[in-house]
Amino acid sequence: GFDALKEAFTQAALNQFGSGWGWLVMDEGGQLQIISISNQNSPLSEGLKPILTVDVWEHAYYLKYQNRRADYLENFWSVVNWAKAEELYLQAR
Template identity: 65%
Template sequence: MPYPFKLPDLGYPYEALEPHIDAKTMEIHHQKHHGAYVTNLNAALEKYPYLQGAEVETLLRHLAALPADIQTAVRNNGGGHLNHSLFWRLLTPGGSQEPVGELKKAIDEQFGGFAALKEKLTQAAMGRFGSGWAWLVKDPFGKLHVLSTANQDNPLMEGLAPIVGIDVWEHAYYLKYQNRRADYLQAIWNVLNWEVAEEVYKSA
């Protein structure tokens, strides 16, 4: 939905991902961090009514066309809103913990199986210096790739469709895991819902 953007409901309680992701982290991450991105994105667009009918995806794809004074705000906060909106869906409790359907077939063909994909995504997440995301994306030709982006940049800014995103900002894990990003990344595989990822893949 376009402006005014709203913080999406998780659809599950903050404690639903325990013990892998603690309830307090989920609450702060969703309410405070994602909430701030939504507030700041709306503020950036407030004085530009002609942009208020655009979806956030459109704004991010066409950053260079936006007024110069809001490009950075839209990039950071629009990206933060879009990235987290996907992240919460992917963390939905239940569902398959391994790829299914068409996405599983593509992963098997292009990476040699789920274990190889996990290794590549973990490497991308560990290799991201500072804050950012690790992604499984689909290119316009239907091929899958693993990459990472800095800060709240979204792959669609590069013409790629995000399928799975893993948040490696410290606010995603620091209360429980402190500086142990590797432990957080090991745990997150227990709460990723690959049935949702399949839906995202088929609609990308």
Template identity: 55%
Template sequence: MKRIVLSLAFASLAAAPSLALAQATPAPAAFTLPALPYAADALEPAIDAQTMTIHHDKHHQAYVDALNKAVAADAALAGQSLEQLVARAGTLPAVVRNNAGGHWNHSFFWKTMASPAQAGAPSPALATAIADSFGSLDTFKAAFKEAGTKRFGSGWVWLIVGADGKLAITSTPNQDNPLMDVAEAKGTPILGNDVWEHAYYLKYQNRRGDYLDGWWQVVNWAEVSRRYAQAMAKR
């Protein structure tokens, strides 16, 4: 009988570390940092490798980390997708609104770009829509640049498909975007540029206009055209 009791005791002791380890294992994070879809230096010379590395690995990661921390602290947010959080941003604490927006905006932004050799051109359907709304591609670029340079402080400039199916240019402060319930101009973003200083300051210093001009070299028009087609198909 004593042998049986001792055997059970040793078995419990052997299992205890594994049990404790299992209990201490944290739940997986709700949100993760997506990898860049190209090398950090792929957007040279428009955007330098150092800026891309810091922007993605430090700034975007910080939004993801802060969002996970905020969501973990609020049981009411458990299980909600990034899109759900963004859509009701105006009802959420500032820490959730800002970091959910930062995560969504940057995830969208990385895919907006490609190396200069792969930038391409708008699809025929998108090119026609741009001409209908702005007169020409060059006129559109000028209007987009104007919206970006006039955004006071930090924020974003967007090309959206509105509820009427027409293209429009808008800008948002901080990490807001046109999908949010608080946006002045709502719509489906198909193109967006980050005009926070951390997106361009190492290369362009205070010359935001030069950054906006150079950025067209790396716009991924195939992706923008795909987003346009997808937005129009949902109408």
């Protein structure tokens, strides 16, 4: 369910060492995956279709959250554009 998705996505983003991104993607077989990718790399280069992402580079959260990446990620869920995520999901299928 949603809680499991939220937990797995948040953990992937929290566990990203240094700069990078947390992603919800669809693979070529139509399966959803939660991944993290370093720096400026993109899941597109790995044949994955992006559905949802969060920026975990320090510039995204440091001014408001300092080193509290977990707090930043908790608040991320209140600003997700679910209509866009749904659109990307439907396009990826």
